[in-house]
Amino acid sequence: MSDRIYIISDGTGQSAMSIMRAALLQFDKPDAKFTVYSMVDREEQLVSILNHAKMDYSFIAYTMVSKGFRDIVRRFCAENGLKSIDLLGPPLDSLESYMGKPQLEKPGLLRKVDEKYFKRIEAMEFTLTHDDGKLMRGMNEADLIILGLSRTSKTPTSFFLAQQGFKVVNIPLVPEIPIPEEVFKVEQHKVVLLVMDPEVLQKVRSARLRHYKTTSNYNNLPKIFAEVEFCYELIRKNRKWSMIDTTNKSIEETAREIIHTVYGRDMEL
Structure with missing residues (x-):
């Protein structure tokens, strides 16, 4: 037996x-x-x-x-x-x-730990597939939609938030390219726009360009001023969106400000 x-x-x-x-x-x-x-x-x-x-x-x-x-x-x-x-x-x-x-x-405490772990894994996978505007499908599942000019820390901030369990879609903002229609169909309070002081942003972009041999106007200061003004115009038109200035801020500081702005100060990272 x-x-x-x-x-x-x-x-x-x-x-x-x-x-x-x-x-x-x-x-x-x-x-x-x-x-x-x-x-x-x-x-x-x-x-x-x-x-x-x-x-x-x-x-x-x-x-x-x-x-x-x-x-x-x-x-x-x-x-x-x-x-x-x-x-x-x-x-x-x-x-x-x-x-x-x-x-x-x-x-049940171990179950709670396991659930939190799997939530983080799911959030990181979601954020990876929705990084830099790669995928618009499933945007309604996102906890945050981050729009931002190039080099305003969209991707690192998104992945830091994903490690805390937030599903994030991040989309590059380029004045000449229309914002995907899907952005306007989600809950608008989840949309966050990242900006930076134009002169600081120019320095960040110039450091980036040093690695490439190009004549791009990517770091042209008047162009950057126009991009930042474009962001402010977007905020004026979309009153439920939030704007976060990332100038001289760490990724952790930016992420914390995003969460407090969108979900309130009771929500901790």
Whole structure:
């Protein structure tokens, strides 16, 4: 008869599954059958599961942050001759002793961390595909639409925001090229326009041009003044948009100002 292992957890049970599968590889017949009980958050639910384990005479592996629930499992197994292992309790107790502070005993915290991680990954993938006006499709999914003149830190700011979990579309502003119609179809308060002091922007562009042999008027000061005026005209016509001056600001400062402007000061990076 195959061995049966009960996994009991107040989370998903995946940590316990991974540990038990790794342990079973060390035996000749790692063919145990798993029964997984996840999101266990009521005492009567836990006791019912333990009674089923008793009938199956199962091995019990459990990951529970509640000391009370861990005690219930420990006592039940001792009284009924069941083999068990507490996979989470000993590390928590050791850390409690080392840190000199009590455990939170809040289930689901790891899920929240994982959800935040995957949200960031999704935001970074979205931002990469929508960088520099490469893709307009799906713009309504964006948390922010950043418009900006060349060299006003659109891309690095967008990727910094993506690392914080914000989906960003960034689009270069060129006076001679119409702004994509999709920009005007999204929630307009999400649109942010980046500008910079013309003379500072000229220096930034001149430094860029030093790497290329060209006669471009890219860093022509009168042209840059005209571009900046174009931005102010856009803001006058689109009252729900926000304008952020990136002059001499770090990417972090610009990103923080964007979030505070669009979502309020309660939203922190």
